[in-house]
Amino acid sequence: xxxxxxxxxxxxxxxxxxxxxxxxxxxxxxxxxxxxxxxxxxxxxxxxxxxxxxxxxxxxxxxxxxxxxxxxxxxxxxxxxxxxxxxxxxxxxxxxxxxxxxxxxxxxxxxxxxxxxxxxxxxxxxxxxxxxxxxxxxxxxxxxxxxxxxx
Amino acid sequence: xxxxxxxxxxxxxxxxxxxxxxxxxxxxxxxxxxxxxxxxxxxxxxxxxxxxxxxxxxxxxxxxxxxxxxxxxxxxxxxxxxxxxxxxxxxxxxxxxxxxxxxxxxxxxxxxxxxxxxxxxxxxxxxxxxxxxxxxxxxxxxxxxxxxxxx
DNA sequence: ATTATTATCTTAGTGGCTAAGATACTTATT
DNA sequence: AATAAGTATCTTAGCCACTAAGATAATAAT
Numbered sequence: 001x002x003x004x005x006x007x008x009x010x011x012x013x014x015x016x017x018x019x020x021x022x023x024x025x026x027x028x029x030x031x032x033x034x035x036x037x038x039x040x041x042x043x044x045x046x047x048x049x050x051x052x053x054x055x056x057x058x059x060x061x062x063x064x065x066x067x068x069x070x071x072x073x074x075x076x077x078x079x080x081x082x083x084x085x086x087x088x089x090x091x092x093x094x095x096x097x098x099x100x101x102x103x104x105x106x107x108x109x110x111x112x113x114x115x116x117x118x119x120x121x122x123x124x125x126x127x128x129x130x131x132x133x134x135x136x137x138x139x140x141x142x143x144x145x146x147x148x149x150x151x
Numbered sequence: 152x153x154x155x156x157x158x159x160x161x162x163x164x165x166x167x168x169x170x171x172x173x174x175x176x177x178x179x180x181x182x183x184x185x186x187x188x189x190x191x192x193x194x195x196x197x198x199x200x201x202x203x204x205x206x207x208x209x210x211x212x213x214x215x216x217x218x219x220x221x222x223x224x225x226x227x228x229x230x231x232x233x234x235x236x237x238x239x240x241x242x243x244x245x246x247x248x249x250x251x252x253x254x255x256x257x258x259x260x261x262x263x264x265x266x267x268x269x270x271x272x273x274x275x276x277x278x279x280x281x282x283x284x285x286x287x288x289x290x291x292x293x294x295x296x297x298x299x300x301x302x
Numbered sequence: 303a304t305t306a307t308t309a310t311c312t313t314a315g316t317g318g319c320t321a322a323g324a325t326a327c328t329t330a331t332t
Numbered sequence: 333a334a335t336a337a338g339t340a341t342c343t344t345a346g347c348c349a350c351t352a353a354g355a356t357a358a359t360a361a362t
Contacts, residue, residue, distance in 0.1 A: 005278055006270045012285040013266075017171035021190065023292045024168070026299045034318080039172070053340055065319055067342055072318095089327045089340040111295040115164075118287050119157045126280045127156055129273070133281055134163040136269050141174045144262040148177045185349080204309055216350055218311055223349095240309040240358045305362080312355070317348105324343070331336075 013137070027107045032076070037069060041078060044095045051084070052091045078103070164288070178258045183227070188220060192229060195246045202235070203242045229254070 021035075028038035040059050044050065050058075056066040070093055073079040077099050084090035119127065172186075179189035191210050195201065201209075207217040221244055224230040228250050235241035270278065 005275070006267055009270055009278055009282055009285070010263075010266055012282060012289070016285045016289055017168065017175070018190070018193070019289050019292045019296075020168035021172055021175070023296045023299075024172070026296045030299050036318090039169070042169070051340080052342095056341095062320055063341060064321080064343075068318065087328070087340080091341060107299065110298070111291060112161075114291045114295075115161055115288070116157055118284070118291065119160055122280070122284070124156070127160055129277045129280045130284055131160055131163060133269070133273070134160070134167045137266070138163070138167055138170050140262060140265045140269065141170045144265075145170075145174045145177045147261070148174075148181050148258065187349090202309080203311095207310095213351055214310060215312075215352080219349065238309085238359070242310065303362100305360100307358105307360070309358080310356085313353090314351105316351080318350100319347080321346090322344085325341085327338105327340080329336100329338070332334085 023111070027104065030107055031103050033072075037072060040069065041073065041095070041100065044079065044093060045097065045100060049092050049094045052093060055093065174262070178255065181258055182254050184223075188223060191220065192224065192246070192251065195230065195244060196248065196251060200243050200245045203244060206244065 024038060025035040028035045031038065033041070040055065043055070043058060052063065052066050052070060055061075055070075056063045059066070061069070070079060070081065070091075073093075074081060078096055080094045080096060082092045082094055084092050119130075122130065175189060176186040179186045182189065184192070191206065194206070194209060203214065203217050203221060206212075206221075207214045210217070212220070221230060221232065221242075224244075225232060229247055231245045231247060233243045233245055235243050270281075273281065
């Protein structure tokens, strides 16, 4: 029946998620970071600079934990603290893209080329299928997370 | 160009992985577990019973950490320790499927039905595309992880 | 039998996390 | 302008999971 196929893909997507966590953590350790630090550094890279408070609310960590994380990043020259001009209580965290890239690129390089090769093997139509799946699956996961986070 | 599309899907797959981590951790916290505990409990469920040592090498944790983890699981009645018949040094960890399901099912229920609905919306051909992508992507990630773990 | 190996547990020490409070700056009120 | 309230980050104490190393107990090898 169709159900079996659906179940199988569902299980595969689960394994996919799990495997990516594993890789992510392995890369982190290789780079001398914890899994969470790696994750949140990715945040910073994606969003560009942000304040410590923004990072705290985005990560769900307490401000104290964020302070410690920024300390660790700063010690490794991966970010720089800067006081905001218009509000000097605010601490702007500026990722040092060059250093961060230098740290992770060698670790991800092969993975990246392989992933690109994999995707290049799909037709335009097939890529659209993947795209549509990802978009909707992401939405589902985000709404699930949101609902759970409420009381 | 084609490259742009590939890059975009690659970025989406990254976001997909990240979002699934977030959901996974949120579910874990709701269940009163840490993210890692949730992950490794999933291991146990999938593989059925295994020994403490197998769990240690599979997770990469030290045997001490595994002992602590089993203690936490046991306290919550999620697993049971049993000494192996043929080698009484070995500790077999038996997941209590019923209790584990009871803990997680309510948290995953809606997600599960939504995921199934999403997949049911794809044609057989399209599902094959997803399947093939997942299978190959998983392989790439596993080989990346393996290579990094070696030297 | 004795020795080596294997499987798990125990213990001491480390590090990141939370919660609560301290510090420093900004905004609102009078 | 002076004081109070609010906001952003940092600091500190205490907790908990982790590692590393060694202890304990059972099995395998000579």
